[in-house]
Amino acid sequence: MFLINCPYCGERDQSEFSAGGEAHIVRPKQPTELSDGQWAEFLFMRKNIKGVQLERWNHAHGCRKWFNMVRDTSNDKIHAVYKMGEKPPIK
Amino acid sequence: MKNKYSIFSLIKNAFSYHENWQRAWRDPEPKKEYDAVIIGGGGHGLATAYYMAKKHNMKNIAVVEKGWIGGGNTGRNTTIIRSNYLWDASAGLYDHALKIWEELSQELNYNIMFSQRGVMNLAHNLQDVRDLKRRTHANRLNGIDAVWLNTEEVGKFCPIINTSQSIRYPVLGGTLQKRAGTARHDAVAWGYARGADAMGVDIIQNCEVKGIKRNGDSVEGIETTKGFIKTKKIGVVAAGHSSVLASMVDLKLPLESKPLQALVSEPVKPIIDTVVMSNAVHAYVSQSDKGELVIGAGTDSYVSYTQRGSHDVVEGTLKAILELYPIFSRMKMLRQWGGIVDICPDASPIISKTHIKGLYFNCGWGTGGFKATPGSGDLFAHTIANDEPHKLNADFNINRFVSGDLVDEHGAAAVAH
Numbered sequence: 206m207f208l209i210n211c212p213y214c215g216e217r218d219q220s221e222f223s224a225g226g227e228a229h230i231v232r233p234k235q236p237t238e239l240s241d242g243q244w245a246e247f248l249f250m251r252k253n254i255k256g257v258q259l260e261r262w263n264h265a266h267g268c269r270k271w272f273n274m275v276r277d278t279s280n281d282k283i284h285a286v287y288k289m290g291e292k293p294p295i296k
Numbered sequence: 297m298k299n300k301y302s303i304f305s306l307i308k309n310a311f312s313y314h315e316n317w318q319r320a321w322r323d324p325e326p327k328k329e330y331d332a333v334i335i336g337g338g339g340h341g342l343a344t345a346y347y348m349a350k351k352h353n354m355k356n357i358a359v360v361e362k363g364w365i366g367g368g369n370t371g372r373n374t375t376i377i378r379s380n381y382l383w384d385a386s387a388g389l390y391d392h393a394l395k396i397w398e399e400l401s402q403e404l405n406y407n408i409m410f411s412q413r414g415v416m417n418l419a420h421n422l423q424d425v426r427d428l429k430r431r432t433h434a435n436r437l438n439g440i441d442a443v444w445l446n447t448e449e450v451g452k453f454c455p456i457i458n459t460s461q462s463i464r465y466p467v468l469g470g471t472l473q474k475r476a477g478t479a480r481h482d483a484v485a486w487g488y489a490r491g492a493d494a495m496g497v498d499i500i501q502n503c504e505v506k507g508i509k510r511n512g513d514s515v516e517g518i519e520t521t522k523g524f525i526k527t528k529k530i531g532v533v534a535a536g537h538s539s540v541l542a543s544m545v546d547l548k549l550p551l552e553s554k555p556l557q558a559l560v561s562e563p564v565k566p567i568i569d570t571v572v573m574s575n576a577v578h579a580y581v582s583q584s585d586k587g588e589l590v591i592g593a594g595t596d597s598y599v600s601y602t603q604r605g606s607h608d609v610v611e612g613t614l615k616a617i618l619e620l621y622p623i624f625s626r627m628k629m630l631r632q633w634g635g636i637v638d639i640c641p642d643a644s645p646i647i648s649k650t651h652i653k654g655l656y657f658n659c660g661w662g663t664g665g666f667k668a669t670p671g672s673g674d675l676f677a678h679t680i681a682n683d684e685p686h687k688l689n690a691d692f693n694i695n696r697f698v699s700g701d702l703v704d705e706h707g708a709a710a711v712a713h
Contacts, residue, residue, distance in 0.1 A: 206606040220608040224598035245698040249550035249641050253539035255601045279601050
C-alpha cells in the first residue's frame with residue numbers, strides 16, 4: 206500500500222486508483238496490416254520489469270482521469286507522476 | 297533411496313534422541329557442465345528434476361535456486377488442490393496432477409500429508425449458479441468428480457457457513473469436489489528434493505542466475521553467483537521472476553507479476569474440515585493440521601515484486617470471511633504475507649519450448665500453481681527430455697498468444713483469480 210500523487214487531485218491512498226499496466230504501448234495505426242505475431246506483441250507481451258517501470262494509472266475513485274507514473278516495482282517507490290501525452294521525466 | 301523412512305527407522309532414531317538422522321539431500325558445489333539445468337527450486341522445479349531423473353533417465357542435471365528450496369511461492373500458498381476446471385485442456389492437466397497427488401506420499405517415501413477433505417465452491421448470485429452448474433457438467437464429462445449442492449446441502453456439509461438469505465451476498469448453492477483437498481506444501485518441496493537428490497540430481501541453493509549465455513539460436517549455459525555452468529538445456533521455473541529471466545535472452549512473455557496475499561489465524565480446535573472457496577466475494581478458507589485458519593486473499597492490481605501486498609485487499613477478504621462465517625469474528629490473525637505470482641492473460645499456465653533451442657519455460661501459473669505441482673513437473677520433464685510437449689501440455693504452449701487459441705480460465709473455473 207502506498208500514496209499516489211494524482212496530478213489533478215494531489216496525494217491520495219493507492220486504493221483509490223486502478224492500475225492500467227505498462228505505459229506507452231501505442232495502438233497500431235494500421236491494424237489490418239498487422240501479422241498475428243505483431244498483434245500478440247501489442248495485446249499480450251509485456252516487459253513486466255523488476256525495477257523502474259513506466260505505467261498507466263487511473264484515479265478511479267476520484268477525478269477518474271488517466272495519468273502515467275514512473276515506479277520501482279521492486280520496492281513500490283514512485284519516482285515521478287506525469288500526465289498523458291507528456292514524455293517520461295526520467296528514463 | 298539411501299535410507300528409507302519407516303516406522304522402524306523412526307524407532308531406531310528415537311533411541312538416539314533423533315540426533316543421527318541423515319541429511320535429506322546433499323549440498324553440492326555446481327559441476328562445470330550438466331545435461332540440463334532447472335532454474336528455480338520450488339515445488340514445480342524440483343518435481344521437474346525428479347521426473348527427468350526418474351522417467352527420462354537424465355541424472356546429470358542440476359536445480360539452481362536463488363534462495364532456499366521451497367522458500368518462494370511453494371511455501372507461501374494456501375495448499376489447496378483440486379482439478380474442477382472448465383475446459384478440456386485444463387481438466388486434463390489438473391486431473392493428471394491430482395492422480396499423481398493421490399499416490400505421492402508412497403512414491404516419494406515422504407509424508408506430504410495429502411488430505412482429500414473436499415473443496416466446495418460457493419455461488420452467490422444467479423450467474424454464479426449457472427456458471428458453477430455448467431462447470432459440474434463439464435467436469436463430469438471429463439471424468440472429474442463434481443456435484444452441485446443446494447443451499448441446505450451446503451449448510452449441512454459445512455455447518456458454520458452463514459446460509460441466511462438475508463446477508464449481502466447469500467449462499468445460493470455450491471459445487472463440491474470430494475477428491476480435492478490440501479497437502480503440506482513444504483513437505484512437497486522436501487520430498488521431491490530428497491527423491492531427486494537420491495537419484496543424483498544436484499540441488500544448488502543460494503545460487504542466483506545472473507545471465508543466460510546464447511550462441512545464436514541455442515543456449516550454452518548460465519552465469520550464476522557460483523560461476524558459469526555449461527548446459528545445452530535450460531528449464532526455467534521461476535514463477536514471479538520468469539519475466540526477469542526471459543529478459544536475459546530478450547524474450548518477452550505475456551506475464552504480469554503481482555503480489556498475492558494469504559494469512560493465517562491463531563490456532564484453534566478443529567472447526568472447518570473442508571476447503572471452502574467463494575469466487576464472488578473473494579474469500580477462501582481451510583484449517584491447517586496445526587489448527588490455524590488458512591485464508592487466501594486476492595492479488596493487487598499493479599505489477600510489484602515486493603512480496604507484501606496492500607492492506608485493502610486483506611480487508612476486503614476478511615469482510616467477506618466475517619459475513620460468511622460470523623463465528624470467526626473474534627479470531628486473531630497471526631501472520632500475513634505475499635507471494636509474487638506471474639499471471640497470463642488467459643489465467644492458464646505456459647509449459648512450453650521457446651524459439652531458442654534448449655530453452656524451456658514453465659510459468660504463468662498465476663494464483664493457482666500449487667495444485668498442479670506433480671503434474672507440471674511430470675509434463676515439463678517430458679517436454680525438456682523429448683524436446684516435444686506431452687499431449688496434456690500441448691495446448692499450454694507459448695504460441696497460443698499468437699494463434700489466439702487461448703485456454704480462457706479467467707473466472708470460468710470457479711477460482712478466485
